[in-house]
Amino acid sequence: MTKKWQYELIVPHEYNNKSIREYLSRYLLIPKHLIFNLRTEQRVLVNQKYLPMNFPIKTNDKISLTFFESDFSKQIILTNSKIKIDVLYEDDDLIIVNKPRGIKTHHNQPNENTTLINYVADYLKPKQPYMIHRLDQETSGAIIFAKNPVVVPILVEMIKQKSIKRNYTAWIKGHLKDSYGTIHEAIGFHPSDQRKRQINGSKAKNAITHYQLIKSSKTNDLVQISLETGRTHQIRVHFAYLDHPLLSDPLYNPETKSNDKMLLHSSSISLTTPFYHHELFINSPIPNEFK
Known part of the structure; x- marks a missing residue:
């Protein structure tokens, strides 16, 4: 049996008199190729009727969407029950x-x-x-x-679009000069180590990291971090650039020993859910080694 996914939605007041296409692309963020499929196979209905994509919709209209497995490329992920998530x-x-x-x-x-x-x-x-x-x-x-x-x-x-917000908590070496700030340095590939990234390396891309001091120990700082961009190793590279590498970072802190644990934790995620736009703020408990 072919898999399908169906969504029953209500048009919000801010999309009153907007076109169906604009509602699908701007409000629901459905990509063009899927909108094409919905249109050509008449799988988008307004109050149970198919209407042209440029037709204006009204507040509280009922939108029905149906997606089929054939709209997407297949994947197979192997399962493993060793660790319970x-x-x-x-x-x-x-x-x-x-x-x-x-x-x-x-x-x-x-x-x-x-x-x-x-x-x-x-x-x-x-x-x-x-x-x-x-x-x-x-x-x-x-x-x-x-x-x-x-x-x-x-x-x-x-x-x-940066509408999903991700916050992190990390212990860094030493003490910051300022209790909060922004690191805005492009990150690219390391010239001799394919595992690593570096500031202004080859094919560098814009990278922005915000931070705020949470507390200090005698020798180190605990910081809260939010990202505007999502480059590989962004937090690790940016704080190493400030000469405050993450504690026990195996790639960017030369003082790290083989059995040390790097102290970087994705502490929260906030977003609005696809299609239904429910606001979520999800916390992940801070591990004991951070306290």
């Missing part, structure tokens, strides 16, 4: 889980099955999880997975 939030479209430190977010080889997405796949089976964003292997905390392919491009676009 810690679910922070779940609905029909997405799941937010608490990633343990020390495991990878996703597999790099086809037969690899010891990553977070494999454990999430076991929890969701027979449904499949879909990647939305990543956390480094040594980073713990809240991370989003989609539970169906329909919301994947929507969530990815929300990250691009």
